Amino acid sequence: MSHPSLTFRDLAARPVVLRLRRPVKARIATMTEWPLVLIDLLTEEGIVGRSYLEPYLVKSMRYILPALQDLGTLLKGRRVAPVELFGEARRSLHFVGYEGLSLIAASGLDMAAWDALAKAAGQPLCVLLGGMPGPVRCYNSNGLWLNEPMAVAEEALALRAEGDFSALKLRLGRARACEDLATVQAVREAVGADTELMVDFNQGLDLAEALHRCHMLDDLGLAWIEEPIVYDDLDGHARLARELKTPIQLGENFYGPRAMHRALQKEACDLVMPDFMRIGGVTGWIRAAAMAGAAGIPVSTHLYPEVAAHVMRVTETAHWLEWQDWAAPILRTPYRVADGMLHIPDIAGTGLEWDEDAVRHHLAS
Numbered sequence: 001m002s003h004p005s006l007t008f009r010d011l012a013a014r015p016v017v018l019r020l021r022r023p024v025k026a027r028i029a030t031m032t033e034w035p036l037v038l039i040d041l042l043t044e045e046g047i048v049g050r051s052y053l054e055p056y057l058v059k060s061m062r063y064i065l066p067a068l069q070d071l072g073t074l075l076k077g078r079r080v081a082p083v084e085l086f087g088e089a090r091r092s093l094h095f096v097g098y099e100g101l102s103l104i105a106a107s108g109l110d111m112a113a114w115d116a117l118a119k120a121a122g123q124p125l126c127v128l129l130g131g132m133p134g135p136v137r138c139y140n141s142n143g144l145w146l147n148e149p150m151a152v153a154e155e156a157l158a159l160r161a162e163g164d165f166s167a168l169k170l171r172l173g174r175a176r177a178c179e180d181l182a183t184v185q186a187v188r189e190a191v192g193a194d195t196e197l198m199v200d201f202n203q204g205l206d207l208a209e210a211l212h213r214c215h216m217l218d219d220l221g222l223a224w225i226e227e228p229i230v231y232d233d234l235d236g237h238a239r240l241a242r243e244l245k246t247p248i249q250l251g252e253n254f255y256g257p258r259a260m261h262r263a264l265q266k267e268a269c270d271l272v273m274p275d276f277m278r279i280g281g282v283t284g285w286i287r288a289a290a291m292a293g294a295a296g297i298p299v300s301t302h303l304y305p306e307v308a309a310h311v312m313r314v315t316e317t318a319h320w321l322e323w324q325d326w327a328a329p330i331l332r333t334p335y336r337v338a339d340g341m342l343h344i345p346d347i348a349g350t351g352l353e354w355d356e357d358a359v360r361h362h363l364a365s
Contacts, residue, residue, distance in 0.1 A: 004045070004121065005045075005079060006044075006047055006079065006117065007044040007077065007078070007079060007080065008041070008042075008044075008076060008077065008079070009044045009076065010042045010072050011039065011040070011068055011069070011071060011075070011112075012040040012072075013038065013039050013040075013069065014359065015036075015037055015061040015363070016038060016363055017058055018034045018035075018329055019034075020034050020326065022145070023145070026171055026204065027171075027173030027201070027205075028173075028203060033058060034326050035054070035056070035058045035061055036052050036054055037053040037055065037061055037065065038052050038359065039052060039068065039108045039111075041080070041112035041113055047116050047120050048116065049080070049114070049116025049119065049349070050115050051110075051111035051112040051115060051281075051307070051352065052108070052352070053108045054277065054303055055277070063101050064101055067093075068105050071106070074089070074092055080113055080117060081117075082110055082117060082282065085109060086106055086284075089105070089106035089109055089110075093106065098255070100255070103256060103277075103278060103280060104278065106281070107276060107280050107284065108281070110282055110284070111276060111281040114281070114282040118348055119348045123348055124310065124345075124346060124348065125282070125307070125311075126311070129282075130314055131310075131313035133344040134313060135344075136318075136341060136344065137321065137341060138165070138167075138305070138321035138337065139167035139196070139198060139321075140160065140169070140323050141168075141169045142162070144156060144159065144170035144187070146171055146172075146173060149183040149187075150186055152183050152187060153183075153187050154190070156191050157190055160195060163338060163339075163340060164338065164339050165195075165323075166195060166340040167197070168187070169198040169199070169322070170183065172200070172204075173204035177209075177212060177213045177216055181217070184197065184199065184217065188220070197220075197221075197223060198224050198249070199224070200225075200227060201227055201229075202227060203230045204228075205229055207233070207236045207239070210228040210229050210236070210240060211239075211240070214240055214246070215243070215244070217246065218244050223247070224249040224270075225240075225244070225248055226248075226249040227250060227252070227253075228248075231253035232253070234263055238268045241269060242267075248269045248270050248271070249270070249300070250268060250269035251263075251269070251273040251279075251300075251302065252275040252302040254274055254278060254288070256280055257280065257287040257291060260274065260291055264291065269297075271297065271299075271300065271319065272288075273322070274289075274299070274301070274302065275302040275303060276301075276307055277303075286311070286314075289315045289317075292315075293315070293317050299317050299318060300321065300322065301320070301321045301322050302322055303322065305321060305323055305324065305325075306327075307350055309342045310350060323337055329358055330354060330358045331354070331355060332353040333345075
């Protein structure tokens with residue numbers, strides 16, 4: 001199958017800051033605002049590929065935007081071939097390292113390039129990748145932060161009803177272990193046995209705390225325990241994975257597929273959930289998912305549901321899609337969730353289009 005040839009003309013990036021409807025309240029941070037970098041990959045043929053980055057901290061956009069502008073200058077006139085562009089972007093940043101903000105910028109470029117290529121082909125991204133549109137199972141991750149147990153339980157009912165979800169993720173790491181335990185029990189009592197529950201410590205524990213708290217949770221039938229300790233302590237995670245019956249989930253902080261490979265070699269986790277801005281966009285995801293598939297490790301997603309849904313349709317060991325609608329205020333047509341499934345629209349590319357009135361309202365100064 002041949003696809004129209006596209007020529008890279010420029011890359012435009014805009015910073016926006018959104019107000020979170022349910023503020024992030026984790027052990028390591030509290031956030032009321034959510035930054036997005038909106039990326040438009042412009043081609044000589046008039047096709048525009050779109051993507052966004054979610055770099056957590058508003059101030060981080062100061063460094064990402066110049067990096068994207070430099071990539072736009074570097075790649076001008078090149079054919080839009082995502083794998084080639086991604087490789088060129090990474091090589092251009094070799095001397096400052098492949099991880100961190102360098103990889104985040106290259107990942108944003110990559111996602112926009114894949115969107116442009118799929119639009120030029122007149123196909124949804126999942127079709128371009130060899131799959132077909134359809135529903136993707138997801139859990140609601142829009143809240144359930146470190147609030148009082150009964151408040152979390154009440155919010156769990158609201159979150160489940162938002163899209164008839166069959167799974168929810170709540171965050172742990174309160175001052176006392178008994179408060180975490182009480183929260184999980186309160187949520188379980190509220191939503192019943194048929195709703196799967198995942199928990200995330202957001203790297204908030206040291207190993208001694210993690211051993212104590214995770215063993216307390218080990219008989220509660222949780223789907224997984226996510227990042228109980230700092231993400232790069234693979235030896236500590238390997239010990240937890242050996243000792244616990246509950247699966248250990250890692251991956252949102254894997255910088256590139258090789259980081260996943262190291263974690264799998266060390267048997268540091270039972271499940272993986274790469275983040276698109278860190279794993280290397282769609283190109284990095286495809287490479288990482290192949291490793292997970294070969295190892296028989298279930299793969300879930302982290303953020304970016306519009307891109308995530310497409311790649312999950314072609315991921316051998318696809319597990320759960322993390323549903324967060326934090327980018328919805330600036331999207332012209334947000335994706336739809338019903339019956340606990342994200343439904344991919346049968347339109348070309350990823351379907352990302354900006355609501356320009358909302359973008360102007362939320363532009364960062």
